[in-house]
Structures are given as C-alpha cells and as structure tokens.
Amino acid sequence: MNLQFLVDGLLTGSIIGLGAIGVTLTYSILRFSNFAHGEFISWGAYATLFTSGILGWAMGGAVPAIGPFSFGWTLLVAAVFAMALTGLLALGLDYVLFRHLRRRANAITAVMASFGASMALRSLLEFFFTSSPTYFSKKLQIAKQLGLGIRATPDQMVLIGLTAALVLSIHLLLTRTQTGRSMRAVSENPDLARVAGIDVARIVNITWMIGGALACAAGIMVGLLVQIRPYMGFDLLLPLFAAAILGGIGSVPGALIGGLIVGLAEAVAVQTVGAEWRAAIAFLLLIVVLIVRPSGLFGVRS
Amino acid sequence: MLDLLNLGLAGYIAFFLATALSYSILCLGLNLQWGQTGLFNVGVAGFAAVGAYTSAILTTPPSDMHFGGFGLPIVVGWGGAMLVSAAVTGFIGLATLRLRSDYLAIATFGVAVTIQLVALNAQWLTGGPFGIGFIPRMFGGLAGNALAFNFANLATIAVVVLVLYLALERLVRSPWGRVLRAVREDEEAATSLGKSPARYRLQAFVLGGAIMGLGGAVQAHFIGFIAPENYLPTLTFQVWTMLIIGGSGNNLGAILGGVVIWALWALSGSAIQAIFPPEQQARAAALQITGIGVLLSVALILRPRGLLGEKIIVSRHMDLADTLAPPASAKAE
Amino acid sequence: MSAPQAENQPILAVTDLVSGYDPGVPIVRGASMTVAPGEIVVILGPNGAGKSTFIKSIAGLVPKQSGSVRLEGREIAALPAHRLVHEGLAFVPQTENVFGQMSVEDNLRLAAGILPKAERAPQLDKMYGMFADLARQRHLLAGRLSGGQRQMVAVARALMVSPRVVMLDEPSAGLSPKLVEQVFVNLAGIRKAGVTIVLVEQNARAALAIADRAYILAEGRNAHEGGAADLWNDPAIAALYLGGGKLRGREVPA
Numbered sequence: 001m002n003l004q005f006l007v008d009g010l011l012t013g014s015i016i017g018l019g020a021i022g023v024t025l026t027y028s029i030l031r032f033s034n035f036a037h038g039e040f041i042s043w044g045a046y047a048t049l050f051t052s053g054i055l056g057w058a059m060g061g062a063v064p065a066i067g068p069f070s071f072g073w074t075l076l077v078a079a080v081f082a083m084a085l086t087g088l089l090a091l092g093l094d095y096v097l098f099r100h101l102r103r104r105a106n107a108i109t110a111v112m113a114s115f116g117a118s119m120a121l122r123s124l125l126e127f128f129f130t131s132s133p134t135y136f137s138k139k140l141q142i143a144k145q146l147g148l149g150i151r152a153t154p155d156q157m158v159l160i161g162l163t164a165a166l167v168l169s170i171h172l173l174l175t176r177t178q179t180g181r182s183m184r185a186v187s188e189n190p191d192l193a194r195v196a197g198i199d200v201a202r203i204v205n206i207t208w209m210i211g212g213a214l215a216c217a218a219g220i221m222v223g224l225l226v227q228i229r230p231y232m233g234f235d236l237l238l239p240l241f242a243a244a245i246l247g248g249i250g251s252v253p254g255a256l257i258g259g260l261i262v263g264l265a266e267a268v269a270v271q272t273v274g275a276e277w278r279a280a281i282a283f284l285l286l287i288v289v290l291i292v293r294p295s296g297l298f299g300v301r302s
Numbered sequence: 303m304l305d306l307l308n309l310g311l312a313g314y315i316a317f318f319l320a321t322a323l324s325y326s327i328l329c330l331g332l333n334l335q336w337g338q339t340g341l342f343n344v345g346v347a348g349f350a351a352v353g354a355y356t357s358a359i360l361t362t363p364p365s366d367m368h369f370g371g372f373g374l375p376i377v378v379g380w381g382g383a384m385l386v387s388a389a390v391t392g393f394i395g396l397a398t399l400r401l402r403s404d405y406l407a408i409a410t411f412g413v414a415v416t417i418q419l420v421a422l423n424a425q426w427l428t429g430g431p432f433g434i435g436f437i438p439r440m441f442g443g444l445a446g447n448a449l450a451f452n453f454a455n456l457a458t459i460a461v462v463v464l465v466l467y468l469a470l471e472r473l474v475r476s477p478w479g480r481v482l483r484a485v486r487e488d489e490e491a492a493t494s495l496g497k498s499p500a501r502y503r504l505q506a507f508v509l510g511g512a513i514m515g516l517g518g519a520v521q522a523h524f525i526g527f528i529a530p531e532n533y534l535p536t537l538t539f540q541v542w543t544m545l546i547i548g549g550s551g552n553n554l555g556a557i558l559g560g561v562v563i564w565a566l567w568a569l570s571g572s573a574i575q576a577i578f579p580p581e582q583q584a585r586a587a588a589l590q591i592t593g594i595g596v597l598l599s600v601a602l603i604l605r606p607r608g609l610l611g612e613k614i615i616v617s618r619h620m621d622l623a624d625t626l627a628p629p630a631s632a633k634a635e
Numbered sequence: 636m637s638a639p640q641a642e643n644q645p646i647l648a649v650t651d652l653v654s655g656y657d658p659g660v661p662i663v664r665g666a667s668m669t670v671a672p673g674e675i676v677v678i679l680g681p682n683g684a685g686k687s688t689f690i691k692s693i694a695g696l697v698p699k700q701s702g703s704v705r706l707e708g709r710e711i712a713a714l715p716a717h718r719l720v721h722e723g724l725a726f727v728p729q730t731e732n733v734f735g736q737m738s739v740e741d742n743l744r745l746a747a748g749i750l751p752k753a754e755r756a757p758q759l760d761k762m763y764g765m766f767a768d769l770a771r772q773r774h775l776l777a778g779r780l781s782g783g784q785r786q787m788v789a790v791a792r793a794l795m796v797s798p799r800v801v802m803l804d805e806p807s808a809g810l811s812p813k814l815v816e817q818v819f820v821n822l823a824g825i826r827k828a829g830v831t832i833v834l835v836e837q838n839a840r841a842a843l844a845i846a847d848r849a850y851i852l853a854e855g856r857n858a859h860e861g862g863a864a865d866l867w868n869d870p871a872i873a874a875l876y877l878g879g880g881k882l883r884g885r886e887v888p889a
Contacts, residue, residue: 109602111403111407123591124588131588182745191716283416
C-alpha cells in the first residue's frame, strides 16, 4: 500500500471537515441535526458553476486558467458570490421552514422537516440540471511528484491550503471576536445569552450563513476534484454526521479532526477493500463512536 | 411488468390500491415504532429491503445470479422475511435504541444506506445491481387476465392490512400497549412500576421492523422484481410523509396516509406525463419528490398531527381510571 | 427620548403582571411592585408563590400575558429579553448563571460587547478591581470554579454594563452560610455604588437584614408589602409567609 492515500484522505477529509463544521455549528446553536446540510453543498457547487458560467459569458468566452490551476479568476469571484448565496439559501430555508418549528420543544420535528427539505431541494436540482454529472472545467491536471510516492495536482494542493485558511478563520472568529463569543454563549445557554444582551435571533442567522458558506466551499472542492451532480451533497451526509459526532458534536476543531479521520479511513478503505464500500466506512465509524463514546473526541455536550 | 394500458379503469384502481396498501403495511410498522413508541427510525427503506430480499431468496427458483433461490412457498417467504427483519432490527436496536432521538435518526439512516450498499455490491447474495427477478407472484396463474390478477392481489394485500390493523389495535389496547404508552409518556413513572423501558422499546422496535419486512416482501411478490434502487432514502421519505399526513399514533391514519400519498404520487406522475415531452420526463419526475417534500414540510408546520391525528387510547376493559389523557408529542431529550 | 427621571418616580414599576410559561395557566396572577432608586427590595414568599417566575418575567424570560413594566418611566414589558441590558436592567439567574465552557474573562468580555468599544477594556479592568479573585482566575473556565466564585462571576457579568437596576434570583441558593454573608455584603456594596437591587430570596433572614422594603408573594399575587424592619419585627407575618420562627437574632453586617 503506497502513501497516496494520505493525499486522498486529506482532501476527502477537508471536504468532510468543512461540511461537518457547518453541521456541528447548526447543531450546537439550533439544537437539531440538519439533514438538509448536504443540499447546501450541492446547491453551492451548482451556484458557483452557474455564476462562473455567467461571468465567463460576460467576458466573452473562456477565461484563461490561473497558473497551474484548472480555474480562472471567474471561478474565484463566483466562489465568493456563491458562498454568500448559499448562506442566504440556508437563511431562507430557516425563515420558511425551521423558524416555524422552533417553538415546539421537539427537535424531532425539525429533523423530519429537514429530511423533507433535503429531498425537495435535491430534486429541484435534478429538475433544473438533470442528474448527469457536470464539471467546472474539462482541463486535465498533471499531478506533481511530492516524494514518498505521493502525487498531487496543483488544484489539490491549493484546496488543502484554502481549507486550512477557512478553518483557521472560523477558529479565530469563534475565539477572538464578540460574534464568536456570542455564538459559543448561545450554544451553551440561550436564555443566559439573552440576559447578557445577546440577540439570539441574530446569532442564529449568522450561524446559518456561516454553515451555508462553508458547505458551499466543500461543494466547490468536490466539484473541482471530482464532479458536480445533484446527489453530491446527500452522499456526503453520512460522512458529515459521522465526522461531527466523532469529533464531539458542538466542537469545531472536533468536526475538522473528525472529518480528517473519516476521510483518511475512507481513503484507506478504497485502497484495501474497494471503492464501492466507501460509504460503509463512515457508517462503521459512526456506529463505533455511538456505542463506545457517544460524546465523541472533544464532546462538550453530553 | 404489467401492461397498464390494457387494464381499464377498474383494473388500474385495483393496481393502484394494491400498491398503496402495500405501502400502508410499511406505514403500520413505522407507526408502531414512531407513533406508539416515539422511536425516530429514518431507515425504513433498509428494513423493507431486508424483508424483500429475504423473501425473494427463499422463494425464487434456483439461480446463479444470486444466493439461494430455494423455491419455497410464498407464505414461507413472508414468514422468513418477518423473522430476518426482526432479527436485523433487534440487532440494530440493541446497539442504538438508547441513543437520543436525532442520533437514532442518523444511525438508522446509516443502517439503511449500508443495507442498500450491501444490496448493490454483494452480488453473490443479492444479485447486485441486477437485483432479483422471477419472484413468484400471488395468483400468478391469473397473470393473463390483468383485471382478475390485480383484484386478487388487491384482496390478498387488503386482507394482510386488515389482519395487521386488527392485531395492532388489539395490541395497543392490551396491557403491553398501555405500558408502552406509559414508557413513552413518563419513563420514570413506568420504571418505578417495575417496567423496563428499554425492553418495551426494543420489543416495539423489533415488531415494527418485522412488519416493515413483511411490507417489503409483499411489495416484492406483487411486482415480481426487486433491485437496490427500490430501497433508496426516497422510500423512507415516502413512508414518513404517509404517516405524518395520515396521522401518526393512529393505525387507521397510517393506512389512510399510504393511500392518500400514493394517490398524490400517482396523480402527479400522470400530470408530469401529460405536461412534459417524453425526453424531459426523467428530470420532471424529480418534481414529484419536490412536491412531496414541500407537502411534508407544510404539514409539519400547519397540522403536525395529520388527517386523523392521535387518538385517545382506552383500555379494552373500559376502566375509566385507566383512561389516559390525550398524549403529548414524544419528547426529545 | 424619555423624560428625565422625575423626583419620587420609581426606577422600576411593575403593575398587575400576569405571566406564565403556558398562556392558559398563569403562574403570576396580577402582581405589582415599585422600587425607588437606590433601594434594595426583596421578594419573599412560600415555595410555588411565583417569585422566581415574577422576576424572570420582568427579565423577559417568561412570557407575559398582561401587565406593565416601567423602567425609569419607560414601558419595557414588550421588549425582548436581550434589549433589557441596553435599557439598564440586568438579571442574574439562580442556576446556570455563568457560561461554564467559557473562561471567566470571556464571560465578562461577552457582557461588555454591548458597550462602545472604547469602554470595554476600562470596564473590564474596573470589574477586576472590584473582584480581585476574578482577576486571578480570569483564564479559568467558569464551570471549574467553586459555587461562590461562580456566583461572583455571575454578578460581575451583570455589573459589566453598569446597569441602573440589578435583579437577582436567590443569590444565596446552594451556598454555605459564610458565603451567603459574603454575597450580601457584596450586594450592600453594590447598592452603595448607586445601583438599585431587586432580589428574590428564600433566605428571608439574610435578605431582610440588608433590604429596605419587601414584598411577599403568595399564589402569584401580592400578599403583603412593607418596610424590611417592620417585617423583621412582625412574628405574625413571619409565621404566615416565611415558614414561621423568629427572624431576629442576626446582626446586620455593615
């Protein structure tokens, strides 16, 4: 077995980690497991595709790629735009659906509703774009030798870097800013947060926007590295939950580390057992965590 | 498959109702798990698949495309389906029932995804992506006469639903049913009376899973062919919508929900066929799911108790002291 | 803006408050209270009287069905809970009154967030000056502190925004007698700094020792009201509402 799985695992792990951070934030502040989170990933990717297509058309044709990467500046601009749009999608879904269910003390209804919303959103994508896979660019990338039998394409390397930057930003947000402190406060005790002067509704909105934006980033990564199709987010749902629970629900570093663990495990499995069993790995990890230590690695909530 | 064009209206209605009622069986199983016991099972498709494949393996003629083909009678297939589903459900329940609701949802979701993955990849067992065909039909001898065939199947499935309904209603009013209700409403009180909540929940979970297995088997024998793509989360989602719309906690609601939602599904399917040109129909079919998703969300907001809501269950012995107040919805921890 | 505070106008005036978690089942059934600036007012009463619900309703944590709450003459009953600190009304809940998973410093800086940026650091220093122990423990997780120290963090958190009125729900609950004494000494000190205090208390004895006036609630309504000294001296009232027995016998700490 060669070490290539490290790169694959790191990439998959980054994607899962970004999504899991969104799931864990939503869970800790909104108190329910959002089954529609996968759709934020898919819609994010399609939104980026759509926007970069419009930008490209406005520019009068194909925009040259930047350096060794497969994408041009139109994708970068589209990405920023789409991350905001996906944040708004999450906010909109909350406004239309989840907000009405908050009054009931019952988190189960919200989960059920999120399941329904996920099916509706995914099917809409299928309707608009058909279920055929599509891509950001048809350019093939040459992988570079990194030594130790590991190869990575320039896209892969920069995406790992971008993930690190994103995660670091979230970490700084949560630990060094008033907004981050407010988010941590609301996740621990919403009533006390109110008493301390925090507008909980505003924090909820911010949480949705961040979750949506991170999911969009994950979707762009999948789109660049693999392909874009309506089921791309849904197929990641089980790994996302497994990662968030493994890391300890409510913990952002936990979600990232959980994601990396799931990603690496999947990469190992692909090399040893076969790619078709990939989805079962997340499930196995999930069951082991739920049986052995449901609070996960860095669990803050019992 | 059936030549629907030759069915005529009566035949079509019989076919439609038979299919709807087969879904109602799944719904009855889910109602026992969720409506009566408050267990959030998001893996319905998986348990249906276990039942369908078990029955198929037991009853199909010998084949080298998949495991078994033992050629046993349909009744044996169905019995086997229920047993194996019960066993699988029990195994999963032991591992996961003590989890809180949304973890149970995620776990059961994962179970269904994994079962579908096994169905897809373990070709030696399940036939892989090719599925299992030649599943013996009920009243297969009537296959030449579409009308009679569909009516006979409808009658059979209706009898199964009726028997299940009566049995479940009896169960709900029995002492076991009352303890189950008590466990759901006030676990501490039930424990103080010496009842083990975990045991009762597991029993309800397993029984519900067995019923789901039966539903899967019934569907398999009605259609005659099963494949992994029949057991995607879409199926779980359809059954959940049926239960919520029909009225969870209520067995009649479960049956009604199956018919209503299946009717909507069939109607929307026909509408799509009528509106969209043939080359667009694959993508337009996605709108059916969108519609059901929206319907479920709207129902959860506006009328979470569905059409028939939750009934007040009174003990068979009509002892007023035992009368329970209208139950509150199941609590999340 | 609001008119300047007229002389003799109460700083906090609650009139005929009806509130409860379930709209059909009010726990507070028309209770009233007025508090003059700089007073310490204590709310007493038997268990289940609705004292805690009363104060939580004023704080915006329990839905109000009817009634008026005026702070410095301004009607605040309809304001959401998080706006009240902006208006100058702070609340210290009885339990879970600190963010245990955040450091002491983060707890305080969180509260300071509603102040203008320039005031945050000075206010934090001022709080550390007032509560020396907190300064030492600033980087510890609030949940790791002892009960008495957590209480200090909770009170400091409320004071961070320099409120005009602070409300506390049973600040002595769960504390040893020595700590209880310390709490009430602190409260007297806070009043000296010009902050009006309203507290719900089960420990009538300790509360009446520092209070100016007291309200007694029973079954969600006003049962009695009077000067603390009067209640202190009236055995009938004590017997009726405060669990009987004498209240006398403890010196009021200076």
